[in-house]
Amino acid sequence: MTTPAAAEILDRWTVTRNACKLCTPLGACLAFKGIEHCLAFLHGSQGCSTYIRRYMISHFKEPIDIACSNFSEHTAVFGGGVELHTGLDNIVRQYAPTVIGIMTTCLSETIGEDVGSLVKTYREARPELAAALVHVSTPSYRGTHAEGFHDAVLAMAEQLTEPGSRGHHLNLLAGMLSPADLRYLKELFADFGVEAILLPDYSDTLDGVPWDRYEAIPPGGTPLAAIRRMGSAQASLELGHILAGRERTAGKSLRDRCDVPLRSLGLPIGIAETDRFCRAIQEITGAALPARHEAERQRLIDAYADGHKYVSGKRAVVFGEEDFVCAMALFLREIGIIPVLVASGGRTGLLEAKLAELGGDSTVAGDVDFLTMADLAKSANADLVVGNSKGYKLSKELGLPLVRVGFPVHDRFGAARLLHVGYRGAQQLFDRIVNTIIAHAQESDEIGYTYI
Amino acid sequence: MSADKKTISILEERRAQVLEVGEGTTGTLACERHSVAGAVSQRACVFCGSRVVLYPIADALHIVHGPVGCAVYTWDIRGSLSSGPELHRNSFSTDLREMDVIYGGEKKLRTCLLELINHYHPKAAFVYATCIVGIIGDDIDGVCRKVAAETGIPVLPVHSEGFKGTKKDGYRAACDALSRIIGTGDTSDVSPHSINILGEFNLAGEAWIIREYYERMGIQVVSTMTGDGRIDEISRAHGAKLNVVQCSGSMTSLAKRLKEDYGIPFIRVSYFGIEDMAKALYDVADFFPDAPEIMDRARTLVTEEVSALLPALEPMRRDLAGKKAAIYVGGAFKAFSLIKALRLLDMKVVLAGSQTGGPEDYEQLREMCDPGTVLVDDANPVELSKFIVEKGVDLFIGGVKERPMAYKLGVAFCDHNHERKIALAGFVGMLNFAREVHLSVTSPVWRFAPRFAAAESGDRP
Numbered sequence A: 001m002t003t004p005a006a007a008e009i010l011d012r013w014t015v016t017r018n019a020c021k022l023c024t025p026l027g028a029c030l031a032f033k034g035i036e037h038c039l040a041f042l043h044g045s046q047g048c049s050t051y052i053r054r055y056m057i058s059h060f061k062e063p064i065d066i067a068c069s070n071f072s073e074h075t076a077v078f079g080g081g082v083e084l085h086t087g088l089d090n091i092v093r094q095y096a097p098t099v100i101g102i103m104t105t106c107l108s109e110t111i112g113e114d115v116g117s118l119v120k121t122y123r124e125a126r127p128e129l130a131a132a133l134v135h136v137s138t139p140s141y142r143g144t145h146a147e148g149f150h151d152a153v154l155a156m157a158e159q160l161t162e163p164g165s166r167g168h169h170l171n172l173l174a175g176m177l178s179p180a181d182l183r184y185l186k187e188l189f190a191d192f193g194v195e196a197i198l199l200p201d202y203s204d205t206l207d208g209v210p211w212d213r214y215e216a217i218p219p220g221g222t223p224l225a226a227i228r229r230m231g232s233a234q235a236s237l238e239l240g241h242i243l244a245g246r247e248r249t250a251g252k253s254l255r256d257r258c259d260v261p262l263r264s265l266g267l268p269i270g271i272a273e274t275d276r277f278c279r280a281i282q283e284i285t286g287a288a289l290p291a292r293h294e295a296e297r298q299r300l301i302d303a304y305a306d307g308h309k310y311v312s313g314k315r316a317v318v319f320g321e322e323d324f325v326c327a328m329a330l331f332l333r334e335i336g337i338i339p340v341l342v343a344s345g346g347r348t349g350l351l352e353a354k355l356a357e358l359g360g361d362s363t364v365a366g367d368v369d370f371l372t373m374a375d376l377a378k379s380a381n382a383d384l385v386v387g388n389s390k391g392y393k394l395s396k397e398l399g400l401p402l403v404r405v406g407f408p409v410h411d412r413f414g415a416a417r418l419l420h421v422g423y424r425g426a427q428q429l430f431d432r433i434v435n436t437i438i439a440h441a442q443e444s445d446e447i448g449y450t451y452i
Numbered sequence B: 001m002s003a004d005k006k007t008i009s010i011l012e013e014r015r016a017q018v019l020e021v022g023e024g025t026t027g028t029l030a031c032e033r034h035s036v037a038g039a040v041s042q043r044a045c046v047f048c049g050s051r052v053v054l055y056p057i058a059d060a061l062h063i064v065h066g067p068v069g070c071a072v073y074t075w076d077i078r079g080s081l082s083s084g085p086e087l088h089r090n091s092f093s094t095d096l097r098e099m100d101v102i103y104g105g106e107k108k109l110r111t112c113l114l115e116l117i118n119h120y121h122p123k124a125a126f127v128y129a130t131c132i133v134g135i136i137g138d139d140i141d142g143v144c145r146k147v148a149a150e151t152g153i154p155v156l157p158v159h160s161e162g163f164k165g166t167k168k169d170g171y172r173a174a175c176d177a178l179s180r181i182i183g184t185g186d187t188s189d190v191s192p193h194s195i196n197i198l199g200e201f202n203l204a205g206e207a208w209i210i211r212e213y214y215e216r217m218g219i220q221v222v223s224t225m226t227g228d229g230r231i232d233e234i235s236r237a238h239g240a241k242l243n244v245v246q247c248s249g250s251m252t253s254l255a256k257r258l259k260e261d262y263g264i265p266f267i268r269v270s271y272f273g274i275e276d277m278a279k280a281l282y283d284v285a286d287f288f289p290d291a292p293e294i295m296d297r298a299r300t301l302v303t304e305e306v307s308a309l310l311p312a313l314e315p316m317r318r319d320l321a322g323k324k325a326a327i328y329v330g331g332a333f334k335a336f337s338l339i340k341a342l343r344l345l346d347m348k349v350v351l352a353g354s355q356t357g358g359p360e361d362y363e364q365l366r367e368m369c370d371p372g373t374v375l376v377d378d379a380n381p382v383e384l385s386k387f388i389v390e391k392g393v394d395l396f397i398g399g400v401k402e403r404p405m406a407y408k409l410g411v412a413f414c415d416h417n418h419e420r421k422i423a424l425a426g427f428v429g430m431l432n433f434a435r436e437v438h439l440s441v442t443s444p445v446w447r448f449a450p451r452f453a454a455a456e457s458g459d460r461p
């Protein structure tokens, strides 16, 4: 699948040039933003938390508060136990959170902080504490933002749920999607008439409404009480083929600890994957696909027919977080586009195996950066690029249009409202991709047709 | 511990860092403190300080030694323009992995440096040490020395471990690195009427505007540090007769050093607002009394620019008169100029603060501000928004992190950050500034914001 030429390019550099990944605590933060009245707390130095806030704000255009224990030289030598305690006291006083999500950084991990036991001591010292504490280890030298996200979700499942007698609700572990995606999934379940506990749910906290007064913690998110009920769900749906390959996930933990049956599925992008997703809901609950969504599906099939000639046989470079690019590559193939280069900065090694079915025309590469991607893409003879804003330079260099999806989208407006999942998301993606190809052809054409 | 969820409190430890200017207030504002643990400080880290200062040097290699995050978050985030090479717009990182953390990252750093230098042929390389490098104990000085010897270019370590101080320490580390380049170049063609522009980073091309003013006055600009910076220019900087320093925080230490080492005096300036911009030109002209034509040209320049500017400002001033502004910026020096600029527009400053101001800065701020103005040091979102609401602020001037908070509360916003794409320096910058403030404050969208919606609720469904 990887040609010798591509293998040579992949081997060329030790240094990372324009990384196609973000650091671990950012992912964990995103997950904690999806919990009701939760504050994320970074146990490490100030810079990381400020950078992460800034980066997320540029995408979501929402206030993002991350508290920090703010390591000093003294802390780095003697440990941050005191800072963690003072820090927790302070945020409890200032924010009165229901949940505090405690993450580490490379620094606190490297000096060997045992946050688990520090948290335990804190809890013992503050028996009156009302807030639930969740801690997750997030050193960036061990993973990317995807690991941070999934580890935080796993930490919540492990630390906040308990087994219980089987209910009728489902758990939905949806992965790193956009607020619009999460909102859509909630709507879909509501239409199915099925109660689903979505973890995490940042559809309101990261795509919120204006305020008439200051909201220390923006409203929205999965309530703690709901998380506690996840142990008694009828089943869990966990989305992401790459995630499914991980040894430990929230869904697996709920299965093993609480006997909640697990269905692992891909991110529901495109008809085939959305069909699988909806069928799973039907099989578990017996509910029928709501007519509204059936109609959306039919309109999508109709649109595929109307637009297929513009996309058939086109070649795309796809990059981003592993699960996202995996789903996107499968979607592109579904509409007749060849994903000639599928790349990610993630390094689970699972992407290559999962996409082996794409066949010989595609190079699938994990642990790559943007400049290596550019070297690979030069000979890929591609027509378009699909990925986040950070691929802008790549697309410019290749002279190809970029369809912006996923995270981060820093150079366009409305990132939180990008819809990718479900029939409706596929419809929007399909329209955008077809139009991008048409617009590119129109702009580079001398005649400039005014009809398509 | 069971605080009411709706009350907004100022953390006890932070009370001394907030002050309201009043008749006869004498108390001083506490500052230069380490941020309180658990506070959501808007501050960055040492590395950030170094990175912002050195980053605009466009023909140098910048490599961040550490795990990937620190490099990724600083990839092309600044609008520092270059008229030539754009190597600085990349993000190079040693991207340390678990094994590197355990066994040390020196070998990897060396390999990375050699790969990059051999491929890009930069004029110099800066190696930024981030937090964990300080812990795992890599000898980056040693690696830099060896690679410099092998490649023949300056390879300079920047000791910017995030936790070892504040952003200011990062400025200092950057200045150290710069001072090692200065003095290595040929200064034989430097004019007796020459300056270095320090602390100007060419955001949105601002350094070009300033440089052009000085050149119109007949002054040679030997180097700009570091906006549109080049290693060759910097290496000749010791030939200049005067250092003109903007942004008191970031480059004063270098100016002091150049005074000690080369006897070059320095003056502090600001290029924001009419008053300060004009002063920045006159002060430089004053320094060259042997060439009175420089002052003449400065006068002509200021007259021309200001007479074109004032009429353009007038209609905006009329709309903005009496509106209330809040300022929260990185360095306090910016706040001074902004206060003056806002006054020119007849706006009232009701809150002024900075991430890193020093005691003298706050003293000066207190003298400048009207009674009732709140001064804050190292504020957090909770405090800032408390004052926005309490003071009925119409305009907030701040950075990326403050923007969404202002918008949530229905407050106009002016970006005064490192990413800006509109030049705010120079006379033309004052016009741009007024335009930006005006277009945001007078936008019709605010009437729908919940804070004001009561008056509009007539037609609501």
Ligand code: SF4
Residues within 6 Å of the ligand: A023, A024, A025, A047, A048, A051, A104, A105, A106, A107, A139, A140, A141, B066, B067, B068, B069, B070, B071, B131
């Ligand atoms: S030290 Fe680690 S956690 Fe902090 S910004 Fe760098 S990579 Fe991210």
Ligand code: SF4
Residues within 6 Å of the ligand: A045, A046, A047, A048, A049, A051, A107, B045, B046, B047, B048, B069, B070, B129, B130, B131, B132, B160, B161, B162, B163
């Ligand atoms: S790891 Fe250290 S140097 Fe890097 S961003 Fe965080 S505080 Fe700054």
